[in-house]
Amino acid sequence: MAKNLTQKIIEAHLVSGEMVAGKEIAIRIDQTLTQDATGTMAYLQFEAMGVPQVKTELSVSYVDHNTLQSGFENADDHRFLQTVAAKHGIHFSRPGNGICHQVHLERFAKPGKTLLGSDSHTPTAGGMGSLAMGAGGLDIAVAMAGGAFYLNMPKVVKVELKGKLKPWTAAKDIILEVLRHLTVKGGVGRVIEYTGEGVASLSVPERATITNMGAELGATTSIFPSDEATRIYLEKQGRGEDFAPLAADADATYDEELIIDLNTLEPNIAQPHSPDNVVAVKELASKRIPVQQVAVGSCTNSSYVDLMRLAEVLKGRTVHPNVSLVVSPGSKQVFEMIARNGALADILAAGARLLESACGPCIGMGQAPSSGAVSVRSFNRNFEGRSGTADASVYLASVETCAAAAVLGYIADPNELGEFPAIDLPEKYLVDDRLVLAPAENPADVEVVRGPNIKPLPVNTALADVLTAPVSLKVGDNITTDHIMPAGAKVLPLRSNIPAISEHVYVRVDPQFPARAKELGKSVIIGGHNYGQGSSREHAALAPMYLGVKAVIVKSYARIHRANLINFGLLPLTFVNENDYDTIAQGDEIAIDNLTEQIKAGNEITVKNVTKGTTFTVTHDLTGRQIDIILAGGLLNYTKQQAI
Ligand code: F3S
Known part of the structure; x- marks a missing residue:
């Protein structure tokens, strides 16, 4: 059967599942990348798995986000990242070497490879013909430890580029045009695959501008074929041997299509x-x-x-x-x-x-x-x-x-x-990789440096069979990950310091929440619709876990936050009858008996409101694998159990 490019790469990496849009699949990951703001946590998680050396073909740790050093925190993080990389088989791109996606495209991305990065713009490498996706730090840690990456099989959208760009019109104008048509929600659950005669006239860096901003469509990723332009770019980077031709079959089919005429495109x-x-x-x-x-x-x-x-x-x-x-x-x-x-x-x-x-x-x-x-x-x-x-x-x-x-x-x-300055790719790129440090030849000799900003990773415990806990917080609809775990210059440097960052959980909603949750020891959060919308920030699940939150019961979830709750072993439950939300107050004692049996028996679970003397029903909608992750106390424990 004829296949598009996305299907070809997924098929070549498929570990389990059926390649039917919307169904869960697992794929093998060839390369990983991290940046410093998410990387510290990813490597703490990797260390906790007890795998001595990464099992990927290539893993690179970049420092590009928190490069300002107005306090010791960011500098501490950089030293930790450098030493932990050396010890575990990871390349380290030093501060000053550049932005992760730009450097990865130049020096490491390869056609046909899978790349998982702890940054939402990882799809930049799709300009090289890589299947490159962003994910949470824990997913990257699992991939480095040799585990598969789980995702729902995406739909594939064909964007056909006709004609050629006019002077003063650029690749950026193409992706802005696609955004105008598809909007910021248009790529959700989809891979955007570029085809057509217009592709040949775009260089790899131009293609990368387009795939980079596919993240703004909400797409799983975006991808270009690997062709003559790819070969030329790799040759100029001194990496001709990394080239492999790659394209969709001529009669491949797609789930949706969009045509962009470059001849008429304007800035x-x-x-x-x-x-x-x-x-x-x-x-x-x-x-x-x-x-x-x-x-x-x-x-x-x-x-x-x-x-x-x-x-x-x-x-x-x-x-x-x-x-x-x-x-x-x-x-x-x-x-x-x-x-x-x-x-x-x-x-x-x-x-x-x-x-x-x-x-x-x-x-x-x-x-x-x-x-x-x-x-x-x-x-x-x-x-x-x-x-x-x-x-x-x-x-x-x-x-x-x-x-x-x-x-x-x-x-x-x-x-x-006025006159357009025609600029081509250089004859040759200047290749000097001295700011990329190779992993240590003798890992045993490397001591991982942990300054005061690097705190041990808190790990959840397996879920008890009887959950009895008070409601530590009740919130309304549309709670964002920013409400749960604010960002900003004060909080961002604390990402490798969970005890310190957890002091900021929900403070904009209720300044007393962190102290209260800690005092209760274990608790449940009640919420409304679209709980956890916004970024993929895993600290919005990890920090509440640290404060003892065991379960979240809401009217509905944002998809990525729900996945993060599962990853950190917090039970994500949904009201069957939304009116039950109104019957629960902050401070009420909630109890679930025979938890393991109830979760495994079906989707519905009976919950007691001990304070009010009432019961209500919730649903969990977890797959068999997700149930095992929750019962193990999170993906980290589950991965260790699987002994990968
Ligand atoms: Fe950095 Fe902005 Fe890209 S934060 S990775 S340059 S989206």
Whole structure:
């Protein structure tokens, strides 16, 4: 039977399950990557599994998020990451080497391989023909220990690219166009697979801009075929031997289709505060919206060609007096190349402010815009407040459109800049991997350095057969992972310190919650609809677990948070009759008898409200494997039991 590219790669890695859309499958993982903000926890979890060396073909630990060192915490994390990598067979990309996705594309991604990363933009490597997916740190730890990755078989959407991009129109405009059509929910449960004649004219870094921002569609991942452009890119990176041709069968079928005509595509821009709020730039150009900040960089748009094009536009020009232009090259490779060929001098001469090769302003690490400012960025997200300034208006656009805003001082169609600077891939990329440290040859000699910010990983215990616990908190609908576990510059550096970070659980909703939950020892949380919506932040399950929360009973869950609760051994239950929510109060004593028997017997469980003397029914909807994970006290214990 004819197969699309996604089906081919999944089939080659299938461990269990049926390749039917929506059904659970398990696949083997070839490569993993982590970044520092999620990596510390992933490696603590990996250590707890007791597997001495990673079993993947390649695992890389990057440092790109928390690179500011205004206290000891981030520096402690970096030393831990470096030593734990050396000990367990993991490559370590030192701070300064660049953003994980950019560096992975340049130096490690391979066509046809599966890549699992503890960062939502891991699909960037789909530009190379990898099946690259983001997941929680615990899933990465399991994959490094040789375990399979479980997911629901995705639907596959064909995006056919016709024609060729016009001058001043870029790969970023293609993905913004796809976002305009499919919206931020349009990719959920789907892989976006690019086909058509337009593919051949896009270089690997351009393809990677498109697959990177597939994350904003909510897609499982996005992927391009591996073809002549892939071979050329790998040759230029000195990795010709990593090339393998890969494409969908000519008569492959897809679940859905979208056609984008590159011949007629115009420069696009995503308006505040959502990446799918997309219009053609020329629709805004006539309004001459003044711009106060322009930021070029991020894992989406900071390749060699991106930076060279910026330099060409800036050459002989001056950054507008009202604009702060900040530039962060995506990798040391790009940074060094533009430094050596003089392009960096053009960027600096024009008045740009240079940042290190890291995520930086993309996660609000410095360079917050001024109050009420308009910031035009080559990044991938523009949610309210993400820039660090609550009332800033962030627009997302190509590097070309950013460059136009930087010199003109307002949102402008880049065609206003005149002649288009045609820039090609370099003859050869500058290859110098000295900032990537190979694992130790004698792991026994390596001592893992744990500064005061690295605390031992709390591990859950197996679930008791009788659960009797008070309700420590009752919340309403649409609780986000930000409500449960806030982010921000104060909390983020505590991610490897669960006792410290757990002091922040639910504090925005109820400042007394952490102390109360700890005092109760074990407890249950009651919630409304869409509980745990937002990010994949696993600390929103791990930290409540640390505080003794054993079960959560709600009207409905956001999918990823429910999966995280299971991973950490918290029982995720749903009311059968939503009116029962109203009968429970904070402080009520809840009891479930014969828990193991009830969970295994079917989906429904009887719960007693001891305080009120009533009973009600909940459902668990767990698969057999998930039941075993819950009973074991979480995925970590379950994985150890499986003795992989
Ligand atoms: Fe970093 Fe922003 Fe990408 S935080 S990994 S540059 S989405």
